[in-house]
Amino acid sequence: MKELLRTNDPVRLSFLTSLLRDADIRVVQMDAHTSIVEGSIGAIQRRLMVADEDYAPARRLLLDAGEDMPDA
Numbered sequence: 001m002k003e004l005l006r007t008n009d010p011v012r013l014s015f016l017t018s019l020l021r022d023a024d025i026r027v028v029q030m031d032a033h034t035s036i037v038e039g040s041i042g043a044i045q046r047r048l049m050v051a052d053e054d055y056a057p058a059r060r061l062l063l064d065a066g067e068d069m070p071d072a
Helices: 012-023 033-037 052-064
Strands: 004-007 027-029 046-050
Touching: 004 012, 004 052, 012 027, 012 046, 012 052, 046 052
Parallel strands: none
Antiparallel strands: 004 046, 027 046
16 A cells, blocks of 8 residues: 555545545545544644555546645
8 A cells, every 4th residue: 555645634634535435546544543542633644545556546636636745
């Protein structure tokens, strides 16, 4: 699996997850439980992960949607 991005913004995570799923790209949110356990103070960001073969199309989709993506 490859990491698309990290964020603490739950609205952004929800939107991006929906966008990817609508494009039939399976996405997994990592560190959600850890983030909750630490009290949601923002110390641990959640990661959006996709399968290696879905990374390029997922990245392109998010860039086309206007997301500011970290360098690959």
